[in-house]
Ligand SMILES: NC(=O)C1=CN([C@@H]2O[C@H](COP(=O)(O)OP(=O)(O)OC[C@H]3O[C@@H](n4cnc5c(N)ncnc54)[C@H](OP(=O)(O)O)[C@@H]3O)[C@@H](O)[C@H]2O)C=CC1
């Protein structure tokens with residue numbers, strides 16, 4: 001008989017105690033706002049030393065001070081445009097220069113363009129693909145060898161409920177998140193014999209600065225609270241067997257499961273109607 005599953009995809013029998021990240025080091029990208037801030041707080045609160053990365057260095061430093069004071073962890077900050085061609089080289093050089101070995105990577109930085117593809121600024125589309133896809137692949141490739149060797153950490157890639165179907169008016173964003181979801185499923189399989197826990201976190205609309213950039217028209221459904229979304233992820237990462245996908249929220253879990261199995265010819269116009277509301 002199967003044990004009941006929860007909305008983060010873990011079985012109730014899989015539940016175990018909170019994992020301790022003391023002595024490990026985690027990179028959190030996009031740690032100057034929203035979900036990235038909450039991931040930094042959650043991992044720092046469990047003892048992880050941190051490398052916080054985003055463009056707004058002043059915000060990273062404020063968060064770093066908060067976490068050093070609250071948890072006595074080491075926190076490094078790096079102000080960097082992760083969509084730039086030199087981002088990976090700069091991040092890796094920073095990590096090596098500090099003498100760090102990376103146990104965990106939270107590929108969280110991302111943004112969405114919203115509107116008809118045909119009129120969207122090509123430079124923004126390029127930036128969106130470079131950040132949401134390019135940086136995720138490059139940083140994962142750069143740090144995966146040491147993360148699998150350590151076997152004490154986590155790789156969390158931020159996908160979205162937008163990953164489960166084509167999203168007219170957010171065509172590129174939805175496709176980048178679809179990429180992240182399948183990429184992560186594949187990596188979870190390839191690394192299954194290591195101790196690294198690998199998962200794609202798929203939140204629905206969450207109250208962060210995301211919609212300041214994408215516009216409120218990008219939202220479908222009610223807002224979730226960022227700290228609660230991250231708490232769902234942390235609980236799933238505590239499980240004895242971490243699922244390779246975590247959908248945050250019961251309603252999102254159901255709608256994404258349905259969207260995944262419906263024919264694309266049916267789900268695409270339905271999503272288009274939701275996006276146009
Ligand atoms: N909020 C939502 O409804 C949902 C969000 N997501 C995903 O969650 C992730 C986090 O988003 P969220 O917290 O909501 O959004 P926010 O806009 O609140 O935060 C985005 C973070 O990404 C950073 N970032 C953006 N562009 C760059 C860049 N070029 N270089 C470096 N850092 C960058 C920002 O920092 P800075 O500007 O300082 O560089 C910021 O720290 C994203 O991948 C998003 O797609 C998924 C589903 C739903």
Ligand SMILES: CC(=O)[C@H](N)C(=O)O
Pocket residue numbers: 112159160161162203204205206218219220
């Ligand atoms: C369209 C959505 O709300 C989606 N969850 C996202 O923005 O990633």
